[in-house]
Amino acid sequence: MIKIKNLKKHFGELEVLRGIDEHIQKGEVVCVIGPSGSGKSTFLRCLNLLEEVTEGEIYVDDELINDPKADINLIRQKMGMVFQQFNLFPHLKVIDNITLAPVMLKKMTKEEANKRALELLDRVGLKDKANVYPASLSGGQKQRVAIARALAMNPEIILFDEPTSALDPEMVGEVLDVMKDLAKSGMTMVIVTHEMGFAREVATRVIFIDEGVVQESGTPEEVFGNTKNERAKAFLSKVL
Amino acid sequence: MDERNFFQQLAFDFTRCFITEDRWQLLLKGILVTIEVSLVAIALGTIIGFLIALCNLSKNKFLKAIGGVYTDVIRGTPSVTQLMIIYFVIFATAPIPKWLIASIAFGINSGAYVSEIIRAGIQSIDKGQTEAGRSLGLNASQTMTRIVLPQALKNIFPALCNEFIVLIKETAIVGYVGLMDIQKAGDFIKSATFTAFMPLFATAIIYYVLIKLLTLGLKQLEKKLRKSDVR
Numbered sequence: 353m354i355k356i357k358n359l360k361k362h363f364g365e366l367e368v369l370r371g372i373d374e375h376i377q378k379g380e381v382v383c384v385i386g387p388s389g390s391g392k393s394t395f396l397r398c399l400n401l402l403e404e405v406t407e408g409e410i411y412v413d414d415e416l417i418n419d420p421k422a423d424i425n426l427i428r429q430k431m432g433m434v435f436q437q438f439n440l441f442p443h444l445k446v447i448d449n450i451t452l453a454p455v456m457l458k459k460m461t462k463e464e465a466n467k468r469a470l471e472l473l474d475r476v477g478l479k480d481k482a483n484v485y486p487a488s489l490s491g492g493q494k495q496r497v498a499i500a501r502a503l504a505m506n507p508e509i510i511l512f513d514e515p516t517s518a519l520d521p522e523m524v525g526e527v528l529d530v531m532k533d534l535a536k537s538g539m540t541m542v543i544v545t546h547e548m549g550f551a552r553e554v555a556t557r558v559i560f561i562d563e564g565v566v567q568e569s570g571t572p573e574e575v576f577g578n579t580k581n582e583r584a585k586a587f588l589s590k591v592l
Numbered sequence: 593m594d595e596r597n598f599f600q601q602l603a604f605d606f607t608r609c610f611i612t613e614d615r616w617q618l619l620l621k622g623i624l625v626t627i628e629v630s631l632v633a634i635a636l637g638t639i640i641g642f643l644i645a646l647c648n649l650s651k652n653k654f655l656k657a658i659g660g661v662y663t664d665v666i667r668g669t670p671s672v673t674q675l676m677i678i679y680f681v682i683f684a685t686a687p688i689p690k691w692l693i694a695s696i697a698f699g700i701n702s703g704a705y706v707s708e709i710i711r712a713g714i715q716s717i718d719k720g721q722t723e724a725g726r727s728l729g730l731n732a733s734q735t736m737t738r739i740v741l742p743q744a745l746k747n748i749f750p751a752l753c754n755e756f757i758v759l760i761k762e763t764a765i766v767g768y769v770g771l772m773d774i775q776k777a778g779d780f781i782k783s784a785t786f787t788a789f790m791p792l793f794a795t796a797i798i799y800y801v802l803i804k805l806l807t808l809g810l811k812q813l814e815k816k817l818r819k820s821d822v823r
Binding site for chain 2: 425439
């Protein structure tokens with residue numbers, strides 16, 4: 353589904369990603385872990401080109417997306433994204449947050465989109481919040497709406513950029529529950545996270561990134577259980 | 593002077609300034625000229641301001657240069673000078689009504705200030721909003737018009753209102769190119785009657801009331817824009 357070849361990203365002199373090769377298969381739930389500043393968020397943001405790629409190739413469904421000729425807007429419709437800071441549109445009601453893109457991009461009529469939005473809100477447990485503005489929601493509720501918004505485009509894959517890092521501890525659970533549900537339904541997901549318990553439970557694969565390269569990749573058992581990588585060992589001993 | 597004489601004098605002045613020779617009609621026509629010039633200038637200034645703001649925010653060096661020079665030159669010269677250059681030089685022989693030329697001059701002037709307000713407004717919107725829009729597959733202009741601008745507009749609304757008010761008062765210099773607006777009408781009555789108090793205070797009151805009405809209207813509009821802030 354996504355093939356990444358020798359991905360490099362520089363911010364000026366700073367080399368954040370120093371050559372990453374990965375292959376994300378359909379149906380995989382990949383958790384990306386690593387210390388802050390390791391490049392894991394940058395890696396995720398490169399996948400839908402929110403960050404310009406310095407070097408390397410990213411293929412989505414065999415299409416080279418960092419080719420200037422590629423229609424990135426069309427490719428992004430297949431790739432949902434959920435942000436750390438939610439990034440809901442504060443001037444729109446919850447339901448309009450969800451229907452804006454599908455209607456504007458002519459994927460659905462307004463009626464279809466509204467119906468679908470209510471289904472999605474029901475799925476994330478917020479059907480009664482359809483007609484309020486985001487300002488009246490809690491952090492956990494905002495993030496669940498953001499997930500519904502990403503789902504409304506019927507994406508093939510959803511990228512999560514530290515979805516629970518900005519939440520109060522008591523709200524982390526409700527968001528993780530929605531994500532678990534999503535994983536069970538077979539959605540392909542790439543999740544940058546600090547929630548090791550979640551990664552262990554839900555991930556089909558865990559990637560440990562440090563200093564801009566993938567240091568370790570494997571099943572949760574392999575990575576959390578008996579990693580051979582010294583950096584991964586040191587990191588895990590601090591967070592587990 | 594006892595009290596009765598004072599009021600008698602006041603009534604006499606009032607009659608002479610506004611009733612005799614139907615001088616109130618001068619003021620009325622002046623109000624229409626001021627409104628006419630201001631409204632067109634506000635519309636023009638907003639459009640120009642928006643375009644210049646986009647130039648200033650653009651990555652294209654040429655557009656950026658245009659925006660930069662425009663703002664720099666307009667803000668660096670007095671509006672009276674600009675008005676006179678546009679009236680006596682640029683449109684000297686053009687068959688366009690006086691008031692429209694004045695509107696264009698004020699629109700061009702206001703555009704420079706409006707552009708800075710809009711630029712600041714767009715930049716005040718969190719980058720995450722643009723990223724969220726783009727990540728859903730919206731293109732840059734869809735994201736701008738549906739996500740960034742509506743929020744920016746709400747934030748800059750008070751500053752824009754302020755600019756409109758400044759602009760309306762600024763039009764009091766159109767007398768320089770021979771237009772009879774409120775200010776010029778008051779001035780004319782002052783010269784014709786050799787009294788300063790009545791016509792000048794009338795001028796001030798008329799401007800005040802006009803701007804008060806505008807402010808009240810805009811306040812209502814702002815309330816509507818703020819409805820998404822309810823918690």
